[in-house]
Amino acid sequence: MKFKKRILCIGAGYVGGPTMAMIAWKCPDYRVTVVDVNSQRIDAWNSKELPVFEPGLDKIIKKTRGKNLFFSKNIEKGIAENDIIFVSVNTPTKTFGSGAGKAPDLQYWEKTAHQILENSTSSKIVIEKSTLPVKTAAAMEKILTPAKGKAKFEVLSNPEFLAEGTAIKDLENPDRVLIGSHETKSGRKACQELVNIYARWVPRNKIITTNIWSAELSKLVANAFLAQRVSSINSISALCEKTEADISEVSRAVGMDSRIGNKFLQAGIGFGGSCFKKDILHLAYLCNYYGLPEIANYWESVIKINEYQQERFITNIFSSMFNTLTGKKICILGFAFKSNTGDTRESPAIHITRKLVAEHAHVTISDPQALKNAALDLADIHENIKYEEDPYRATAGCHAIAILTDWDLYKKLDFRKIYKSMTKPAFLFDGRNIVDHKKCFEIGFNVYPIGKPAMSHFKIKKKSTISL
Numbered sequence: 001m002k003f004k005k006r007i008l009c010i011g012a013g014y015v016g017g018p019t020m021a022m023i024a025w026k027c028p029d030y031r032v033t034v035v036d037v038n039s040q041r042i043d044a045w046n047s048k049e050l051p052v053f054e055p056g057l058d059k060i061i062k063k064t065r066g067k068n069l070f071f072s073k074n075i076e077k078g079i080a081e082n083d084i085i086f087v088s089v090n091t092p093t094k095t096f097g098s099g100a101g102k103a104p105d106l107q108y109w110e111k112t113a114h115q116i117l118e119n120s121t122s123s124k125i126v127i128e129k130s131t132l133p134v135k136t137a138a139a140m141e142k143i144l145t146p147a148k149g150k151a152k153f154e155v156l157s158n159p160e161f162l163a164e165g166t167a168i169k170d171l172e173n174p175d176r177v178l179i180g181s182h183e184t185k186s187g188r189k190a191c192q193e194l195v196n197i198y199a200r201w202v203p204r205n206k207i208i209t210t211n212i213w214s215a216e217l218s219k220l221v222a223n224a225f226l227a228q229r230v231s232s233i234n235s236i237s238a239l240c241e242k243t244e245a246d247i248s249e250v251s252r253a254v255g256m257d258s259r260i261g262n263k264f265l266q267a268g269i270g271f272g273g274s275c276f277k278k279d280i281l282h283l284a285y286l287c288n289y290y291g292l293p294e295i296a297n298y299w300e301s302v303i304k305i306n307e308y309q310q311e312r313f314i315t316n317i318f319s320s321m322f323n324t325l326t327g328k329k330i331c332i333l334g335f336a337f338k339s340n341t342g343d344t345r346e347s348p349a350i351h352i353t354r355k356l357v358a359e360h361a362h363v364t365i366s367d368p369q370a371l372k373n374a375a376l377d378l379a380d381i382h383e384n385i386k387y388e389e390d391p392y393r394a395t396a397g398c399h400a401i402a403i404l405t406d407w408d409l410y411k412k413l414d415f416r417k418i419y420k421s422m423t424k425p426a427f428l429f430d431g432r433n434i435v436d437h438k439k440c441f442e443i444g445f446n447v448y449p450i451g452k453p454a455m456s457h458f459k460i461k462k463k464s465t466i467s468l
């Protein structure tokens with residue numbers, strides 16, 4: 001079949017794979033190729049067991065793979081043959097040298113730019129899909145300037161706003177698509193080319209076009225705002241625990257204000273995932289770079305509260321279980337950083353498990369999708385750790401359960417059956433506030449939610465009211 005357009009995506013990860021699958025599905029007359037340096041990933045995309053778990057993804061892959069969607073290891077050929085190139089490589093935080101732990105590590109991005117330059121003999125539109133610091137397009141253009149022959153490059157910024165766990169829904173029906181371009185004739189022409197792709201299924205009023213720097217910055221800011229809401233409600237959950245206010249009631253009351261809204265107002269053990277922390281770190285790094293340390297400090301506090309929330313959770317487990325965890329069996333229900341994904345990058349479960357094991361607890365980890373990744377994250381721990389997908393088998397014989405991921409499955413568990421199989425007194429630490437606390441308490445559990453009074457069968461001395 002002769003295709004109308006040919007698109008390449010460099011980087012076959014959580015963003016590159018699903019995003020290109022959606023484009024291929026919605027534009028059957030476009031040929032879409034996804035390439036990656038990681039050959040195992042490409043093999044997995046070409047197999048039955050996809051490297052990314054996302055509800056609905058497998059169905060779209062089935063409809064498109066081998067027809068107009070291809071996964072390939074041949075990056076050079078891909079660049080040479082395609083005129084529209086998305087770059088969706090990883091942009092982690094630097095772990096070495098200057099800016100370690102703060103600055104973005106742009107080595108993958110830069111390598112890609114050089115590869116594009118070396119393998120291009122015709123003009124191309126290069127699209128930043130990765131999340132990048134504002135002004136990266138300028139660096140990209142510098143690398144691409146000495147192109148061979150008459151080849152010219154137009155760089156666009158098209159940051160991705162999908163959320164893992166709902167990626168397909170988000171891609172099919174996005175709140176908005178953002179495209180940043182230079183305000184030149186060639187910039188606007190390239191922008192229109194990309195608008196035409198999305199306009200196949202996204203209403204035109206949801207496709208926003210801006211200048212390229214606004215687009216780059218907007219993505220960092222969107223993630224920073226989302227993370228900030230999580231830290232804001234979590235900070236209040238700590239105050240609720242001291243005052244007998246209930247965080248769910250406070251969230252509801254606050255969120256019903258239409259100026260505030262009710263999304264991202266659920267207290268829990270804090271955010272994880274590969275993006276929020278790194279994007280805030282990079283935003284703060286940029287602020288410092290541009291001589292704005294006060295702004296950098298403001299955003300860094302969002303990360304500090306996130307870490308504090310996890311520490312509070314661990315301290316609560318420790319102190320509630322009589323200040324010793326040695327030899328006690330604790331079941332972690334949920335290791336993914338959120339439900340409906342197998343992704344464990346920056347999952348709070350990693351830190352919490354490590355702390356529990358350091359206290360010589362015997363930890364069993366259960367998760368419907370993330371056990372493979374959990375085992376990789378904890379590969380250096382050889383003792384006192386077990387993996388068991390079945391939550392009933394995982395909890396049997398345990399002293400305590402810690403719910404760390406908001407999987408639907410955990411809301412529906414038979415806690416009476418679980419309680420019977422556990423060592424008594426049985427503890428339940430609900431790090432996501434997803435189960436019926438009153439019911440679990442009545443079954444016999446000592447229940448410790450986030451931002452609500454603990455429900456314990458032991459006698460607790462109540463703190464008296466504040467003296468004014």
Ligand SMILES: NC(=O)c1ccc[n+]([C@@H]2O[C@H](COP(=O)([O-])OP(=O)(O)OC[C@H]3O[C@@H](n4cnc5c(N)ncnc54)[C@H](O)[C@@H]3O)[C@@H](O)[C@H]2O)c1
Pocket residue numbers: 010011012013014015016035036037038041075088089090091108109111112129130131132160161162163164274275
């Ligand atoms: N994961 C998310 O939810 C999400 C959402 C929006 C935006 N983003 C952003 O999108 C970008 C990609 O994120 P991801 O989660 O898909 O990362 P990922 O690590 O899952 O995938 C990146 C892929 O790029 C490949 N790669 C690196 N250098 C390469 C090169 N030179 N040539 C070919 N392939 C190369 C890696 O092997 C990897 O498979 C990041 O900038 C991230 O911040 C992520």
